[in-house]
Each structure stands twice: as structure tokens, then as C-alpha cells.
Amino acid sequence: MAVSQQVFLRDAMRRLNLTRDVFAARVGVKRRALDTWLLPEGSQEFRSMPEVVLRFVTEIVENESLLNKYAQSVQSGPLRDRIAVGGKHQLLSVEQFGRESVEELFRVADLMQPIARRQKVSRVLEGAVLGNLFFEASTRTRVSFGAAFCRLGGSVCDTTGFTFSSMAKGESIYDTSRVMSGYVDAMVIRHPEQGSVAEFARATNIPVVNGGDGAGEHPSQALLDLYTILTEFSRLGKLLDGAHIVMTGDLKYGRTVHSLLKLLALYRGLKFTLISPLGLEMPEDIIEHVAKLSNHVIEQSHDLADVKGADVIYATRVQKERFSDEQLEGYTADFQVSKALIDQYCDENVIVMHPLPRDSREGAHDLSVDLNDDPRLAIFRQADNGIPVRMAIFAVLLGVENLVQHSMRDVTWNPPSHIGPEDAVFHGMY
Known part of the structure; x- marks a missing residue:
């Protein structure tokens, strides 16, 4: 199986729009058994699903008539082309997504979970540079985007506030965006004025992600x-x-x-x-x-x-x-x-x-x-989910989502089993 058992099963349930109880009944197993198959492989209670179940679920998912009954039809072409804005691979609004495309993005986020949980590393964005342009104060969003890019092997250049920036000296959004796009390979932009991120995006062909524009959107x-x-x-x-x-x-x-x-x-x-x-x-x-x-x-x-x-x-x-x-x-x-x-x-x-x-x-x-x-x-x-989702956004916009699965290798350090003290009760929920 090219992907992990956990990702395979979650993808199947999402495609068929079934709860765990209904899915377990459909494949003829108890809910408890399904739960153990959905645990991360490092969990003590993880169990491999039988080969016969794998074949059965694969047959269901690949059965076109059944998929058409339970799910939307899959569109053709790379996801980044289907959500593009004016032919550009940028994320400015959630209105770029339909239900099928948003769930396809989430399947990429599922693949990112072992990296986000410090179990695996990937270098598919090695050499790429992200420009975090935050013209409004931010801690969580800025660090989350930076961490997501770094976990795929890229590097980050941060800037926060604009009191003493070139824009405070009268430089236009167009000029700032065009100059910055000559330095970096993707930009995340937060700005206090609604519609300003779209102005940045119009001045460049590199991927631009809306990190929040005033009272507008935060996709x-x-x-x-x-x-x-x-x-x-x-x-x-x-x-x-x-x-x-x-x-x-x-x-x-x-x-x-x-x-x-x-x-x-x-x-x-x-x-x-x-x-x-x-x-x-x-x-x-x-x-x-x-x-x-x-x-x-x-x-x-x-x-x-x-x-x-x-x-x-x-x-x-x-x-x-x-x-x-x-x-x-x-x-x-x-x-x-x-x-x-x-x-x-x-x-x-x-x-x-x-x-x-x-x-x-x-x-x-x-x-x-x-x-x-x-x-x-x-x-x-x-x-915590901000990391795998933002990793998926970068991977899709930069066209490397299909390289991630085969690029992973084990981490060389010893990460904690739970990120926070409140996590233990939910260990394995992903």
C-alpha cells in the first residue's frame, strides 16, 4: 500500500461519506477493530487490517458506480490548477474550493500528519524560500506558516509590522510585491486592509497565500x-x-x-x-x-x-x-x-x-x-492541525504533494509522545 493504513481508511470513509460505525458495518467488522486499524502505527493498540479487508475496501473505493452514489465525482487535473486564481497558483479565498477539492486537500494533509507529529521528516521543498510578510501583528499564524514550510525542507524569511518599512515611506503594494517575489519562492501575506492581499497577488506569479486581510477572509x-x-x-x-x-x-x-x-x-x-x-x-x-x-x-x-x-x-x-x-x-x-x-x-x-x-x-x-x-x-x-493543513497548502501550490509520501524518513531525534499534557486522552485520534 503506497500510503499508510490510517490514511487509506480515512480517505475511504471520507470519499464514501460514511461514519466509522456505518463503515465498520459495511466491511463486516466491529467498530473496535476499525478503531485499532485507524491508530498511528506507533500506538501500542495499533493493529494491521487483514489483507482481505484491504482488498474489499479497495474494491469499494475503486467501484465507480458506488463512488458516484456516495460521493462527488473526482475532477481531473492537478489540484493546484483546479483552485487557481486567474491561472495563478495562489490561495486568496475559500471560494476557490468546492467540496471535492477541499477534501482532496485534506487527503494531502492526512499524508502530512507523520511529519507534523515529528515522526517523519521530508525535504521536498529544500532550497525554496518563503517570505512571511505580516503587516499586522501575528504570532500563531506567522509561526505556523513558517513551521509548516520548514517541515517540508524549506526556509523562511520573516517580516512583521510596517511602521518603518518601505511601504511606510510611500512604496506601493505592487512595487513591494514585485520586489519581494524576486527574493522568495512563495509569500504569505497578512494586512490590516481588506482586499490588500489580492493586490499583492496581482503583482506576482509566485504562490501567494492570504494570511488574513482585515475583516475579509482567513482561508x-x-x-x-x-x-x-x-x-x-x-x-x-x-x-x-x-x-x-x-x-x-x-x-x-x-x-x-x-x-x-x-x-x-x-x-x-x-x-x-x-x-x-x-x-x-x-x-x-x-x-x-x-x-x-x-x-x-x-x-x-x-x-x-x-x-x-x-x-x-x-x-x-x-x-x-x-x-x-x-x-x-x-x-x-x-x-x-x-x-x-x-x-x-x-x-x-x-x-x-x-x-x-x-x-x-x-x-x-x-x-x-x-x-x-x-x-x-x-x-x-x-x-496543532494548522501545521499539516498549511503543509498541504504549500505542497499543492508548489506542486510537490505527490513526492511527499516517498520522501519521508524517520526523525533522528526523540520527540515527546504527546505534544501537550492534555493530549494523552486523544492519542491516536488522527
């Missing part, structure tokens, strides 16, 4: 968020189609929820509950975009009690830096996703997410720290 964050939801749902034996998704907080300026809502709309029959303070509601144009795509239910609310029955709660912080004349009416410390709220209105399988950073200070109206030891809190697993 890589939305992709890693969706990847996290699908991964968590796989662990819980759920399908995304038909799920209840709650988004809370600053939905007006929160670019992560703008992009995520558009991506989630590629699935079928979702219920979206959008909970915000007065004046910070989701922009109408995004709601209209989602409403056109499928038979979704969209409800807007100002009451956190409407998280009741959610499968996913996606909390956001208030984007005060983007305010003009907004008032925080009704946005007090009571408007907080807390353990008490989750316990009262949700069950044990709800997934609580946040794009980070969150305001952890006492009295903050953000995701409460009293959920830190709760297994329903997925924010650190969510952040």
Missing part, C-alpha cells in the same frame, strides 16, 4: 478549522452533513468565521446558529452567499442559550481593533462560552473551538478558561 484558518471538525466528527462517529454549527462572538469583524461559514456551506443540510451582540452580526452578503449554496437553516440570535443542541460551538473574540463607532451593547462578561453554559445546554460530544488568541483575563467576554481540562475543548488540537 487557511478556515481550512484547518474544517479539517478539525471532520477529524473530531470521525472520532465521534458523526457526519458533517446535517450537523448543527453555532458561531458566537464578533461575527461582523471575525474574518475566521466569514471564511469558515462559506466552507461549511459546501456540505448538506446544516443548521447554523449565529449568536452575536447587537451590532456585531454576520454580514448580510455572507449569509446570502451561504443561503444560495444548499438547503441550510440559518438562524441569528443575541442569546447564548441558543447554543442548545449544538454539535460544534465556534467562539470568537471581539475585534476591537477594527471598530469604527460600534458600541459593545450587551457584550458583558456574561456573554461568555463557559463550562456552566456548555453543561447546561450541550451534551458530552459537543466540540468547542476558537481560532485563538483568546482573552484569558478574568471578566473577559471570550471563551472561558474553566473549560481547559474539559475534553470537549478542541482549541489545542485545532491549533
Whole structure:
């Protein structure tokens, strides 16, 4: 088998749109057996699936009529060509993706997991240089992109802020982009003004990734968020189609929820509950975009009690830096996703997410720290998923995704078995 057993099985379930329970029943095994086959090979409970199961699953996946019944038809040509913008291999918006192409990207991210988890290394981007151009302060996104590029063998040149940069001296976006593209092989750009990253992209033919443009979009964050939801749902034996998704907080300026809502709309029959303070509601144009795509239910609310029955709660912080004349009416410390709220209105399988950073200070109206030891809190697993997803983005845009599997070799250092102290209970979920 050219790929790992874990990736093969997850790909099969994703292609056929089946939960673990239904998939196990379809191949005639118990769910517990399937779970052991899906564990990483280094896990103590990992088991190899029988050859007869491998042949059977391969036959199902390769059966065109069955795939057409359960999944969308696969488009032809390299993924980077199918998501290109004006013929350029750039990632500016989630609107470049359809459901089939986004799940194809996630299959590449699955391949990246052993590298992201420090089990393997790859040098497919050796010699390539990434320019991280962050004209707005960032820690997580900037380091995540840099780490992802480095883990594929590339190197990174960072720049943060523009107070003393050439742009502060009057240089145009076009000039800056054209000059930088002569130095590096790909650029990630974050800028405080909506639409500015598209201007950078127009001035160059090298890959450009939108790392966040004002209150506009944050496509890589939305992709890693969706990847996290699908991964968590796989662990819980759920399908995304038909799920209840709650988004809370600053939905007006929160670019992560703008992009995520558009991506989630590629699935079928979702219920979206959008909970915000007065004046910070989701922009109408995004709601209209989602409403056109499928038979979704969209409800807007100002009451956190409407998280009741959610499968996913996606909390956001208030984007005060983007305010003009907004008032925080009704946005007090009571408007907080807390353990008490989750316990009262949700069950044990709800997934609580946040794009980070969150305001952890006492009295903050953000995701409460009293959920830190709760297994329903997925924010650190969510952040960890940024590495394989961003590795996949770079691999696809630079056309090396098919080289990764055969380029891997074992790491030479001793990584920890769990990245964080809260990981042990979820070891093997990927």
C-alpha cells in the first residue's frame, strides 16, 4: 500500500461519506477493530487490517458506480490548477474550493500528519524560500506558516509590522510585491486592509497565500478549522452533513468565521446558529452567499442559550481593533462560552473551538478558561492541525504533494509522545 493504513481508511470513509460505525458495518467488522486499524502505527493498540479487508475496501473505493452514489465525482487535473486564481497558483479565498477539492486537500494533509507529529521528516521543498510578510501583528499564524514550510525542507524569511518599512515611506503594494517575489519562492501575506492581499497577488506569479486581510477572509484558518471538525466528527462517529454549527462572538469583524461559514456551506443540510451582540452580526452578503449554496437553516440570535443542541460551538473574540463607532451593547462578561453554559445546554460530544488568541483575563467576554481540562475543548488540537493543513497548502501550490509520501524518513531525534499534557486522552485520534 503506497500510503499508510490510517490514511487509506480515512480517505475511504471520507470519499464514501460514511461514519466509522456505518463503515465498520459495511466491511463486516466491529467498530473496535476499525478503531485499532485507524491508530498511528506507533500506538501500542495499533493493529494491521487483514489483507482481505484491504482488498474489499479497495474494491469499494475503486467501484465507480458506488463512488458516484456516495460521493462527488473526482475532477481531473492537478489540484493546484483546479483552485487557481486567474491561472495563478495562489490561495486568496475559500471560494476557490468546492467540496471535492477541499477534501482532496485534506487527503494531502492526512499524508502530512507523520511529519507534523515529528515522526517523519521530508525535504521536498529544500532550497525554496518563503517570505512571511505580516503587516499586522501575528504570532500563531506567522509561526505556523513558517513551521509548516520548514517541515517540508524549506526556509523562511520573516517580516512583521510596517511602521518603518518601505511601504511606510510611500512604496506601493505592487512595487513591494514585485520586489519581494524576486527574493522568495512563495509569500504569505497578512494586512490590516481588506482586499490588500489580492493586490499583492496581482503583482506576482509566485504562490501567494492570504494570511488574513482585515475583516475579509482567513482561508487557511478556515481550512484547518474544517479539517478539525471532520477529524473530531470521525472520532465521534458523526457526519458533517446535517450537523448543527453555532458561531458566537464578533461575527461582523471575525474574518475566521466569514471564511469558515462559506466552507461549511459546501456540505448538506446544516443548521447554523449565529449568536452575536447587537451590532456585531454576520454580514448580510455572507449569509446570502451561504443561503444560495444548499438547503441550510440559518438562524441569528443575541442569546447564548441558543447554543442548545449544538454539535460544534465556534467562539470568537471581539475585534476591537477594527471598530469604527460600534458600541459593545450587551457584550458583558456574561456573554461568555463557559463550562456552566456548555453543561447546561450541550451534551458530552459537543466540540468547542476558537481560532485563538483568546482573552484569558478574568471578566473577559471570550471563551472561558474553566473549560481547559474539559475534553470537549478542541482549541489545542485545532491549533496543532494548522501545521499539516498549511503543509498541504504549500505542497499543492508548489506542486510537490505527490513526492511527499516517498520522501519521508524517520526523525533522528526523540520527540515527546504527546505534544501537550492534555493530549494523552486523544492519542491516536488522527
